[in-house]
Amino acid sequence: MTAAQKTAALTIERLRMSIGGHDVLHGVDLTLEAGRVHGLAGESGSGKTMTGLAVLGLLPHGSRASGRIAFGGRDLLEMPARELNEVRGAKIAMVFQDPATSLHPMLTVERQLTEHMRHHLGIGRKEARERAAGLLAKVRIPGPEEALKRYPHQFSGGMRQRIAIAVALACEPEVLIADEPTTALDVTVQAGILRLLRGLCDDLGLAVLLVTHDLGVMSAVADEVSVMKDGLVVETGPRGQVLREPRHPYTRSLLDALPVPPGENSP
């Protein structure tokens, strides 16, 4: 594990969180490494999404978080709002579950792809536009120049999620948090999005946190897997180890619930 610790991009330590006095996370530990996909599994309500949101300080109103989220030598939980805003979107980006609602319906794709680029990187309109077209090509949107002028509702669900991923990558972040990025999509589209994420992780050296309740998705792309239950990480390790020789009974029950054993349906 020493090699892994050297390249740790983001470390979550003893993360606790409560909403209105009700405890949701009970001390979560996670390490994300550059160029690796870390899968975070668990059933609904286990705290996967909240862990992802906590990294960006996007927790719901009335919640408190404690512990430590180390990134670039700083603790994100201690960071003042203004400085955190310079990390969000620029160094750590997020892709949400439903691309039908996560893009602004009244703004063009160009505006949504370039506004944070221009804000964080301080580049001009023309340069931002060129980079945006390049990003759309990278996530394989056909006709990037034309696509920039269009609105989200003029694209299919899979295309919208590709656009959302392009938006997340625009400022070349070091960490990408993908919260159930394929759940709202057709099964036929899911594999394409996962391959895209995997490829981006390898090519750009991104550290990816892939939040999903789907162990099939997990087995297809994740390098490391952590399993959450009731606000705690109950098991963590390399994909093959966790999915083939689970040590925690909860992991085993999740695996038993799969129709096809993991590893046999990977793309």
Added chain:
Amino acid sequence: MRSPLARFLVRRIVTALLLAVGITLVTFVLTNLVPGDPVAANLGQRALGDPAIVAQWRADHGLDRPLPQQYLMHLEGLLHGDLGTSQQSHRPVLDDLAESVPATLELAGAAILVSLVLGVGFGVVAALRRDRLSDHVLRVLSLVGISVPTFWLALVAFYVFFFRLQITPGSGRIDPGMTPPPQVTGLYTVDALLSGRWDVLSSAAGHLAAPALVLALYTIGLLTRFTRSAVLEVLGQDYVRSARAKGLPGRVVLFRYVLRPALVPVITVAGLAFGSLLSGTVLVEAVFAWPGVGQYAYRSATTLDLPAVMGVGLVVGVVYLVINLVVDVLYGVIDPRVRVS
């Protein structure tokens, strides 16, 4: 090739013109259905006893022809800008309306402007400070604004601020003895500004303030409530969270991501509210002796001055049409989905 927005505009304008023709028919039919004989309302007792005079009067005013023919005559007149002659003032209805309509538009326009600024502003503040003291205070105030009857408020405001405290000028549009500014728009404040008559401007604005605020109170309350709930709904949307995750500055998130979508329902309500503002002017104009279309309509209706009543009906109908057109166009400007699909 025309842009989608231009096509959308043309379609809306054509619809509005067709509706305008419909309005002329409706005002004409409704006016003629009114029980009551204009003859009895306009001729004295002695003249009414003389059938020859009555018949002559009816013939002079075209009332002896069949209704469809009367309607066609009415339409033909409208095309020439002739709305008939008022039987009370013995002046062309168009001239009467040219004096009273701008007065009402100035009053209602000022009221809706104030309502939009304050109502939307209060609504946004209440939503952003949800469940805090300022939110509670604004919600109670907006409820008061909606509940208080306008005519009562007009009387109280006139009594308190004019008779007792003497901080507002009295009735009318400007101080008595002051000559109105040269007419360009008919709105005294705007005309005074255009001609550089600062004394008239301050007098006109002073006279406008109290009735406009009284009229606006209801719409301020209404818009505060609608804006608050619209903003709260948008704040819960995923794309607002996306905007925060992108690290955009707070004001960009507020204006671009929250306010823009929230304005769609607010504009709908504002358009409807402008309609109720226009009917509210009848009472406010009466209390503040504002020489507007509300007073004119009231006088015309009680004396069965049919050409004048039809003229008022037409003007009010057209104002509604224009407001709806503006609301439709604003939808198209704000939300691309309206014009693209």
